[in-house]
Amino acid sequence: MRRFWSWLKINVFWVFDLCCPSEKSDLNSKDTDVESTMSAGGKKSTTATPNAASLVHKVIMVGSGGVGKSALTLQFMYDEFVEEYEPTKADSYRKKVVLDGEECSIDILDTAGQEDYSAIRDNYYRSGEGFICVFSITDADSFDATNEFREQILRVKNNDTSVPIVLVGNKGDLADSRVISLAQAQARAEQWNAHYVETSAKTHNNVDRVFYDLMREIKRRKVGFVPSNSTNPERGEKKKKGLKKACTII
Numbered sequence: 001m002r003r004f005w006s007w008l009k010i011n012v013f014w015v016f017d018l019c020c021p022s023e024k025s026d027l028n029s030k031d032t033d034v035e036s037t038m039s040a041g042g043k044k045s046t047t048a049t050p051n052a053a054s055l056v057h058k059v060i061m062v063g064s065g066g067v068g069k070s071a072l073t074l075q076f077m078y079d080e081f082v083e084e085y086e087p088t089k090a091d092s093y094r095k096k097v098v099l100d101g102e103e104c105s106i107d108i109l110d111t112a113g114q115e116d117y118s119a120i121r122d123n124y125y126r127s128g129e130g131f132i133c134v135f136s137i138t139d140a141d142s143f144d145a146t147n148e149f150r151e152q153i154l155r156v157k158n159n160d161t162s163v164p165i166v167l168v169g170n171k172g173d174l175a176d177s178r179v180i181s182l183a184q185a186q187a188r189a190e191q192w193n194a195h196y197v198e199t200s201a202k203t204h205n206n207v208d209r210v211f212y213d214l215m216r217e218i219k220r221r222k223v224g225f226v227p228s229n230s231t232n233p234e235r236g237e238k239k240k241k242g243l244k245k246a247c248t249i250i
């Protein structure tokens with residue numbers, strides 16, 4: 001029953017938001033009025049802002065249970081590492097951000113198990129504009145499962161292979177337990193023509209980068225242009241011109 005209410009809440013929120021994109025929905029229990037800005041120096045400043053950004057980028061976290069989808073989401077949202085998070089709990093989050101000088105918001109749907117039911121999963125995926133496909137570098141099964149997640153996404157998106165997806169190898173801090181090599185993960189990302197990023201939700205390594213790079217891709221698809229002087233939020237690096245799509249960030 002609890003699962004049903006959680007599912008209902010998230011679906012109502014996303015459908016409502018699709019119909020009224022400029023409205024800020026109260027149905028989102030994890031809504032936040034925090035604005036996060038990435039400066040050229042790579043420092044993240046957080047300030048309250050009264051004006052909501054009108055542009056909302058919808059991101060969906062997918063991947064096997066236990067890979068760190070919730071930990072990555074919570075690290076991005078609140079800058080904290082949550083050791084234990086209810087494994088069956090799906091939630092949606094909204095955060096105001098400044099992306100390359102422009103205010104916008106990111107909606108993150110952190111999926112969890114409900115995707116076993118294909119109707120629910122398809123509903124989620126249909127509303128997503130970009131996907132973070134997570135596996136753990138310490139878990140081979142979770143890496144195998146990424147292909148299946150991508151196929152499910154493409155099925156719902158009418159085989160549109162340009163839909164923004166980032167392949168993320170999480171738990172990078174557990175290098176001693178690594179079972180998926182960098183080369184394996186890179187090869188898969190190349191097959192997908194996607195970026196591969198290694199993250200650690202524990203140390204925050206590359207966490208912001210994943211979300212910001214994905215937002216840029218989503219934005220590029222929506223408005224057809226994103227300034228080429230965008231910076232790496234983690235290190236403040238300039239993005240290289242003509243960067244191949246399938247690149248790796250570790």
Ligand SMILES: Nc1nc2c(ncn2[C@@H]2O[C@H](COP(=O)(O)OP(=O)(O)O)[C@@H](O)[C@H]2O)c(=O)[nH]1
Pocket residue numbers: 063064065066067068069070071072082083084085086087112170171172173174199200201202203
């Ligand atoms: N060491 C380490 N543990 C992590 C990392 N990300 C998640 N975890 C842990 O892995 C477990 C599952 O994480 P969770 O976010 O709930 O996975 P989810 O089921 O994909 O949402 C939790 O105990 C987390 O604390 C990480 O980057 N490094």
Ligand SMILES: [Mg+2]
Pocket residue numbers: 069070071085086087088089110111112
């Ligand atoms: Mg979770």
